[in-house]
Amino acid sequence: MNCEEVQKYLSDFLDESFDIERSQVIADHLVGCPRCSKEMASLAECQRLVSGLPIVEPPVSFTTRVMAEVREAANSPSLWERLLVPLRIRIPLQGTAVVLIAVLAVYLYQKEPLQREAGVSFQPESSFGKQEETDKFGPIDTPAPTAPGKRKQIGEETQTRVQEFKDSVQSKKPQSPISEERHQPAESNQLAAPGAARSQEQIRSPATLSPAPLQEKYPVVNDPASPRLEQFSLSGNVPGEESAPSVPQPEKESASKDAALARKSSVEKSAVSSLNPLSSGTLMDAALPAENELAIRLKEPVRDDKNMGERLSSGRIQAGRQSLALQEEAKNIEQAREQAVRTGQSQTVWVTIARNQYEIFKQELAELGNIEVESSTPEPKSDTIARLSDRLRIKVTILPPSSPAGNPLPSEPSGR
Amino acid sequence: MHAEGIGDAECVRRVQQGDTDSFEILVRRHQRAIFNLVYRLLGDYDEAAEVAQEVFLSAYKSIGQFRGEANFSTWLYRIGLNHASTRRKSMNNIQQRHVPLDGAEVIADGAVDPAKSFEHKEIQQRVQQALNRLDPDDARIILLRDLQDVPYEDVAEMLDIPVGTVKSRLHRARQALKTNLAPYFQANRKAS
Numbered sequence: 001m002n003c004e005e006v007q008k009y010l011s012d013f014l015d016e017s018f019d020i021e022r023s024q025v026i027a028d029h030l031v032g033c034p035r036c037s038k039e040m041a042s043l044a045e046c047q048r049l050v051s052g053l054p055i056v057e058p059p060v061s062f063t064t065r066v067m068a069e070v071r072e073a074a075n076s077p078s079l080w081e082r083l084l085v086p087l088r089i090r091i092p093l094q095g096t097a098v099v100l101i102a103v104l105a106v107y108l109y110q111k112e113p114l115q116r117e118a119g120v121s122f123q124p125e126s127s128f129g130k131q132e133e134t135d136k137f138g139p140i141d142t143p144a145p146t147a148p149g150k151r152k153q154i155g156e157e158t159q160t161r162v163q164e165f166k167d168s169v170q171s172k173k174p175q176s177p178i179s180e181e182r183h184q185p186a187e188s189n190q191l192a193a194p195g196a197a198r199s200q201e202q203i204r205s206p207a208t209l210s211p212a213p214l215q216e217k218y219p220v221v222n223d224p225a226s227p228r229l230e231q232f233s234l235s236g237n238v239p240g241e242e243s244a245p246s247v248p249q250p251e252k253e254s255a256s257k258d259a260a261l262a263r264k265s266s267v268e269k270s271a272v273s274s275l276n277p278l279s280s281g282t283l284m285d286a287a288l289p290a291e292n293e294l295a296i297r298l299k300e301p302v303r304d305d306k307n308m309g310e311r312l313s314s315g316r317i318q319a320g321r322q323s324l325a326l327q328e329e330a331k332n333i334e335q336a337r338e339q340a341v342r343t344g345q346s347q348t349v350w351v352t353i354a355r356n357q358y359e360i361f362k363q364e365l366a367e368l369g370n371i372e373v374e375s376s377t378p379e380p381k382s383d384t385i386a387r388l389s390d391r392l393r394i395k396v397t398i399l400p401p402s403s404p405a406g407n408p409l410p411s412e413p414s415g416r
Numbered sequence: 417m418h419a420e421g422i423g424d425a426e427c428v429r430r431v432q433q434g435d436t437d438s439f440e441i442l443v444r445r446h447q448r449a450i451f452n453l454v455y456r457l458l459g460d461y462d463e464a465a466e467v468a469q470e471v472f473l474s475a476y477k478s479i480g481q482f483r484g485e486a487n488f489s490t491w492l493y494r495i496g497l498n499h500a501s502t503r504r505k506s507m508n509n510i511q512q513r514h515v516p517l518d519g520a521e522v523i524a525d526g527a528v529d530p531a532k533s534f535e536h537k538e539i540q541q542r543v544q545q546a547l548n549r550l551d552p553d554d555a556r557i558i559l560l561r562d563l564q565d566v567p568y569e570d571v572a573e574m575l576d577i578p579v580g581t582v583k584s585r586l587h588r589a590r591q592a593l594k595t596n597l598a599p600y601f602q603a604n605r606k607a608s
Contacts, residue, residue, distance in 0.1 A: 015586075017568065042594050042601065045597075046594050049543045051562050051563060053456065053540055053543060058447050058451040059465050062468070066469050067439070067440050067443065070436060070439055070440075070472070073473065074436045
């Protein structure tokens with residue numbers, strides 16, 4: 001082992017971390033090598049100097065100060081605890097607030113549909129007491145949510161208007177002598193005010209009414225209520241708008257009807273939505289046109305082979321003013337006329353036309369016979385009803401031709 | 417405190433269970449070694465007292481993480497070395513720091529001769545200055561091995577290096593210290 005190798009291991013030799021054999025080799029080298037021996041002495045002196053450094057006593061109060069800080073740290077909350085202490089205060093407050101807001105929101109959300117439903121149904125229910133029939137229509141969505149206070153105001157206004165309508169209907173009772181005389185006493189309550197009875201049906205929902213109840217109430221061959229109501233629902237318009245004379249194009253109406261039939265579900269929805277304002281009472285009376293009564297004595301014999309539908313159709317072509325609705329009504333009247341001739345009994349047909357078509361309708365009707373009775377109800381005073389009076393509901397009583405066995409005339413009307 | 421016979425492991429267990437008083441046993445048992453190690457690394461008594469206090473406080477806060485896989489003293493030394501190294505880096509001109517020879521030090525050799533006492537203090541001052549000029553890693557390994565007489569294996573564990581590396585690094589540190597003490601050796605030869 002040369003000097004370089006020995007000096008490399010002198011530190012280990014100094015610490016006696018070598019085995020005996022290698023330590024002996026190094027010891028033998030140091031005895032014979034003054035340079036390595038001098039280096040070994042220097043390292044040993046350094047070790048002695050460091051190990052000979054005195055032990056320095058810490059400050060007297062060192063333990064006390066350390067333990068004071070330790071106890072303070074033990075009693076003080078940890079970092080997590082310091083972070084969570086404010087949360088322990090805030091979490092209940094904020095959590096309670098969030099829970100309360102959530103509960104309130106759920107409560108208001110659940111209460112909203114009930115208010116809507118009540119807003120739709122309370123008018124006809126409270127007016128006519130048809131709870132079981134109105135329930136099946138369900139709630140109708142309003143176009144926009146209304147504040148409860150405003151909704152309440154609208155409800156009160158609607159109740160006022162409905163009450164006005166009811167008053168007007170009741171005032172018409174003595175003006176409907178035909179109905180009172182031509183039906184059974186048991187049905188007199190319902191038939192005393194046929195306009196009101198019809199109004200009940202139309203108020204509930206014209207789009208979903210079936211003709212069966214009307215067939216039972218009115219013993220007529222042709223009940224125009226169904227096609228009329230169906231047409232209302234398909235068009236999705238209020239009756240006054242549908243039969244306005246400004247839209248006389250048959251092709252357009254036919255295309256519109258076909259499209260409406262193809263999109264029946266959506267159209268029905270639009271029909272319902274178009275009647276949504278009725279739920280609030282603002283336009284509820286839109287389905288209640290004015291009422292006229294006509295009693296016609298058929299000519300004997302009928303000289304013209306053309307039925308009224310054909311005549312009206314040709315007239316419409318000539319005048320270009322009759323609507324598809326008028327043509328439909330004419331067909332119904334023609335069927336009633338044939339029934340009256342065949343059975344010799346009077347027939348009643350309900351017709352709903354545009355008000356401005358009344359004269360045309362009456363002229364065409366006069367070709368079938370003599371108009372013996374013509375009456376009308378007073379003009380409505382309400383702005384709402386007046387606005388909706390574009391439509392005219394006419395009760396047409398077709399009397400068989402005069403004969404020894406003819407039916408008696410209806411009672412004398414009070415109108416014009 | 418009448419629990420001096422309790423071992424470090426039992427004291428640690430008690431402290432971990434919330435017995436703060438048991439930590440005082442550990443403080444009293446290891447405060448001198450930790451304080452001297454820190455003092456020799458920093459060369460400043462007041463700094464050493466402050467850092468040693470931080471070492472024990474840090475050990476108490478971290479004692480929940482001590483799993484007993486090593487000796488408590490080894491774990492405590494490691495904390496002391498880290499704190500002292502951090503403080504040493506923040507101290508300015510530690511290599512030029514004058515080491516005072518005041519009465520704060522209690523000389524263990526009990527020299528009574530004033531001349532010899534002054535000579536001893538001068539030698540100690542030179543050695544401390546030589547340690548201050550060493551690389552911190554060299555100073556730590558010399559102090560652990562030559563001042564504290566810590567076994568190689570424990571030094572390796574404290575410094576987280578292999579035992580062979582401890583030996584080679586100790587040899588290099590001693591050579592550096594010898595170089596720093598060369599003027600002392602030359603003067604001593606001339607005097608002799």
